[in-house]
Amino acid sequence: MTNVSADRASGPTRRTTLTGLVGGAGALLAAGCSASPATAPTARRTARAYASASDPTPGVMTLFKDPAFNFNGLLALGGSGFGAAEVGEVLTAVNTVNKAGLSAQTYTETFKSLGDQLRRPPSSGKPEAETTRARMLRAAQYYAQALFFVLGSGTPGIEPQLYQAGRDAWDAFCARCTPPPVTARVPYGKTPMPVWFFRPDSSGKRRPTVILTNGSDGQNVDMWTYGVAAALQRGWNALVYDGPGQGQLLFIDQVVFTPRWETVVTPLVDWLSARQDVLTGKIALTGLSMAGDLAPRAAAFEPRIAALVAMPGVLSPWLGFPPEIREILTPDKEETNRIWNKEVVPGLSPSEAATMKKRIEPFSAPAMLAAREGKMLTDFYTPATLIKSLDITDVVDRIKMPTLVLDYEFEQFYPGQPRQLFDKLTAPKDYVKLTEATGAQLHCSPMAPQQHCEVVFDWLHETLA
Numbered sequence: 001m002t003n004v005s006a007d008r009a010s011g012p013t014r015r016t017t018l019t020g021l022v023g024g025a026g027a028l029l030a031a032g033c034s035a036s037p038a039t040a041p042t043a044r045r046t047a048r049a050y051a052s053a054s055d056p057t058p059g060v061m062t063l064f065k066d067p068a069f070n071f072n073g074l075l076a077l078g079g080s081g082f083g084a085a086e087v088g089e090v091l092t093a094v095n096t097v098n099k100a101g102l103s104a105q106t107y108t109e110t111f112k113s114l115g116d117q118l119r120r121p122p123s124s125g126k127p128e129a130e131t132t133r134a135r136m137l138r139a140a141q142y143y144a145q146a147l148f149f150v151l152g153s154g155t156p157g158i159e160p161q162l163y164q165a166g167r168d169a170w171d172a173f174c175a176r177c178t179p180p181p182v183t184a185r186v187p188y189g190k191t192p193m194p195v196w197f198f199r200p201d202s203s204g205k206r207r208p209t210v211i212l213t214n215g216s217d218g219q220n221v222d223m224w225t226y227g228v229a230a231a232l233q234r235g236w237n238a239l240v241y242d243g244p245g246q247g248q249l250l251f252i253d254q255v256v257f258t259p260r261w262e263t264v265v266t267p268l269v270d271w272l273s274a275r276q277d278v279l280t281g282k283i284a285l286t287g288l289s290m291a292g293d294l295a296p297r298a299a300a301f302e303p304r305i306a307a308l309v310a311m312p313g314v315l316s317p318w319l320g321f322p323p324e325i326r327e328i329l330t331p332d333k334e335e336t337n338r339i340w341n342k343e344v345v346p347g348l349s350p351s352e353a354a355t356m357k358k359r360i361e362p363f364s365a366p367a368m369l370a371a372r373e374g375k376m377l378t379d380f381y382t383p384a385t386l387i388k389s390l391d392i393t394d395v396v397d398r399i400k401m402p403t404l405v406l407d408y409e410f411e412q413f414y415p416g417q418p419r420q421l422f423d424k425l426t427a428p429k430d431y432v433k434l435t436e437a438t439g440a441q442l443h444c445s446p447m448a449p450q451q452h453c454e455v456v457f458d459w460l461h462e463t464l465a
Contacts (some may be wrong), residue, residue: 055443056410063094064102067412068355069149074446075222076111076145081450082229083134084141084221089114093142104112104152104354107145112162115142119169133176137221139169144219151361151371152354163251170220174299181240186271188244188264191253195268196220196240199277200232208282209237209465211268213298216244216257216317216362226288226311226356226444230453234461237278241268243294246361254365259389265298265305273304282306282464286456289444290317292406292414293390296421300398307463309456311444312414313405313421316391320413321359329388333381340380348376363387396424404459406452407433409441430459 055062063073073094079085093110100106117141121127127135143166150159174181179202185192200207212227214220223240242248243264245257258264265285272278285302286309287295293314299305318326328344330336348356353376360377361368363386367377377383394450403425407418422431432455434440440448 002127030059056412056436058170061439061447063091064098066102069097069102069107069262071147071412071446072145074442075444076141078445078447078449079141079225080114081219082225084137084225085194086138089138089142092097092337104351105150105154108150108153108155108162109146111142111145111376112165115146115165116138118142119165128287129142129176133173136169136173136176137224140166140173140221143169144221147219148217148358149354151357152351156357156374159368159374160251163247166219166221168250186241186267188249188267189255191244191249191255193267194242195271196270197275198232198238198240200235200237204277206277206279207235208284208285208460209239209272209278210286210460211239211241211265211272212288213241213243213265213285213291213295215287215291216245217358218246218289220247222288225449226452227286227456230450230457234457236457237271239268244416250362250368254368256363256365256383257386257390259297259386261294262301265295266302269302269304273384280304284309284460284464286311290314290320292421293317293392295312296399296403297390297392297395297402299401300392300395305401308399308401308403309406309459310403310418310421311406311452311456312408312411313418314414315393315396315417315421315424316388317414318388318391319417321387326384328380329384336381336384337379344380345376358397392425396421397426399425399427400464402428402430404430404432404456404463405424406455408430408443408445409433409435413443432459 005291015181056438057070057074061074062070063117064070065076075091076085077087077090080087082091093114096105096110118135126325134255143162147159149440150156150162174196177198179199183195184195185195210227210231212223214223220240228238228240244255249255263294269283272283273280283305284307285295285299285305287293288311292310294310295308295309296313299308328336328339330339357367357371357376360383361371363383364379365381366379370377405418405422405425407426411418419431422429434448434455438448438451444451
């Protein structure tokens with residue numbers, strides 16, 4: 001299979017590169033046993049991509065002309081398969097946004113209004129518990145949609161309120177699950193991580209467990225779509241958590257990402273290992289979107305993980321930025337920030353500025369707080385250095401547990417990196433590419449999360465059997 005570099009062959013200006021960046025920012029803002037050194041690693045299955053030169057989002061998959069908005073709309077629509085959206089609600093919202101004129105403002109207002117509507121009692125009367133449960137899950141989805149674009153709207157300062165509305169809806173949904181997830185705060189530095197431990201029932205039976213790791217901009221509702229529901233259907237436990245740079249730790253506690261993700265996962269494994277309803281020899285770890293870098297990093301240093309899934313595989317999130325953005329970063333902080341503030345920022349359009357604010361906020365609390373005031377970050381050096389430090393190229397060979405690397409046809413954020421990660425692995429490994437042939441193309445298969453989960457959990461079942 002041909003490797004595809006994340007770098008462009010041509011050399012467009014910073015201005016034109018930023019314009020392209022805005023068009024493709026959706027998802028990234030929007031992922032055992034020890035092998036003997038004498039034993040050759042095994043590569044058991046490789047699924048090949050279907051060749052295609054057609055539009056990656058044909059026909060009904062084009063909700064918005066702008067790729068970033070379209071990608072997020074597809075994520076919402078895809079969540080309907082697990083109850084995390086309603087097709088009619090999403091398409092009605094899409095029509096409303098398009099009729100009003102697509103913008104961060106109209107998108108944010110429309111999906112926030114939809115979330116608000118679902119949190120109120122339906123017009124038909126007082127809802128029973130299951131109706132409320134279903135409505136709260138969908139509300140969490142729609143608030144997450146609004147939250148994603150709020151920094152580009154006229155009211156960026158409502159970001160923490162939007163996050164809290166989505167979190168309240170999520171917690172209301174969880175409280176009505178049967179059984180409700182066990183909630184706790186697991187130690188991490190000075191700021192404990194909130195966790196939600198889902199079980200198929202309250203029997204106390206020991207079960208295999210999957211730790212679900214979100215990406216750089218996902219919310220808990222995404223973990224329901226990309227793992228919790230599928231795990232429960234198969235008799236697995238599932239752990240959802242907010243790590244640094246995610247959810248509560250980012251939007252409320254202002255704790256940004258760490259390059260040492262093992263310091264995040266190890267306390268989670270400790271917590272699970274102390275439970276009587278967890279098969280400690282069958283704890284799997286998955287990483288969605290940028291967590292396709294974070295989860296492998298953790299697995300390289302946490303031997304109690306029995307199986308690893310990178311969705312997709314990512315070696316360096318920094319390479320998800322165009323070369324002209326990466327070139328702004330120099331070894332000198334003062335020079336880097338001079339280039340950023342004098343040469344780059346003055347030329348940004350409002351939409352380009354909003355994209356950069358969104359992409360940088362999980363890596364810089366000052367940048368996030370400035371964005372909420374409608375201001376652009378002035379220190380590019382610090383978050384850029386942090387993003388660059390997430391590179392896991394030098395630790396991949398430490399991964400010893402069986403690993404599944406997913407890739408996607410038309411992967412728009414980390415092209416080529418899944419295969420590169422797979423090739424570097426020395427552990428037992430599998431590579432699967434989800435394709436346009438079944439509507440599973442694009443980063444994280446936004447229109448096919450059920451197929452996505454089938455691939456992941458079939459592999460986990462076979463690997464841990």
